[in-house]
Amino acid sequence: MASELREAAEVSDADLLAAHVAGDDDAFAALFARHRDRLWAVALRTCSDPETAADGLQEGMIAAFRRAGTYRGEAAVTTWLHRIVVNACLDRLRSAQVRRAEPLPEDLDEHQRRSRQTVGDAVDPAEASLVLERRAAVRSALAQLSDDQRAAIVLVDMEGYSVAEVAVILDCAEGTVKSRCSRGRARLAGLLGHLLEAAADGEAAHVAPGNPQGPPDVRSTTPRGPPAATPSLD
């Protein structure tokens, strides 16, 4: 059953997991291979450190392999996998007492540069460079959030999971996920203010390409300051 299962693209994650529990030696590898890039992305962004992320991902993989029998089918297999990996990462962060305010490790920057070089392949090199700079700034800002806020934002805003799914992954209420995301975004807005201003400027320039930069439309045409002297009532 193993080979057939592995090769059949239509085989569901749940079927692969069930096959693994039933003793199929290849099923788990096939299942994990499907999701490991995404799991790696989540681990990397949650941990803000490649080595910790690799440890967390491996620990999560081992836990999933051994605890597959506890999967109850109440959530998608991928949600279950993310939950295990994210929890492994958070546990590592907590146990290592990583100081969140530390600057982003240089090796993460280097890693991200190497792994995301494809970003600029299809666009103007100058724009690609800007994109990479923005990403680096976002990662640096993310590293300054609390672990819980960062995990929620990574899953919702960067990986595209629904709030409901993230609540399952993080084992908390949906309202908690929303709260963490809102607080995290507010914090990021402050940390990334320069990028937001630049983006706003870029959008404005994009709307009217080639136009000279003039005063904002919202600016009043009347001079500011105290009202003109009123005639004396005397």
Place this chain on the structure above:
Amino acid sequence: MTEPTEPDAPLDAPMDPAREAAVRRLLAEAGGPEPLPDEVAARLDAGLADLVAERSALPIVSHPESHGVVVPLDAAARRRRVRVRVLLGAAAAVVAVGVGAGAVGGGLGQSGSDDVSAANEMAEEDPARSEGGGEADDSAATLDEGQENAEAPEAEPTPDAGDLFDAPRRVVSDGPLREVRATQLREDLVALQHATLPRPTSADYSTATLTAPSDFRCEPAAFGLGYLVGVEYSGMPAVVAFREPVGSTQAAEVIACGSGDVLHSTTLPATG
């Protein structure tokens, strides 16, 4: 520009939606797939290979003659078992040499060889067991006893192999694997209780007895003592542990294979 918000600041003032959307755009741009580095992939592959090898080393085939139920050995039990297997193998070799010598010399009886072979075969084909209660330690002691016998072929024959691996007692059920539904937990457990438990007068809860169809597969866990019944729960294999009745009631637990997590626990009227 908005001033930075403190991490734990109350959300009295919601973010400007446009600004929040801009933040989310930046995050989305920085998100997306992230190829797994080769070195991490290699590390994961190696770890997975170890896990598969570890599990593959576990015999998961029932022993039809002993009506074994498929429960792979836990790691400690496996180590003990490998040790016994090696020692029994060595003992068998010694006996084989002795038999050969006996053939030449026209002497040595067969009984020792048969016993060692039987024990060795049992060690090879022993159905796995759970690690309920203190039985693992008990079986380890028994294994050590067997080990001593194996190392001394001239001594009494190896004890009955059944003594080596009799915990828990395994019983193959005739019917299909029963399902326990979370939505009708009590009804299903009561039905299971009446269908599978022995008469109270003959019941012995001081050991662990696992009853399940021959093809039931379940990762080992600490299921504890009592009457264990293999079931399907939420599409996955699980074990229902019926504990020793206390008065007119009896505790029943639904336990996950592998982790030993107690998924449900309830008290039922004891069967009478």
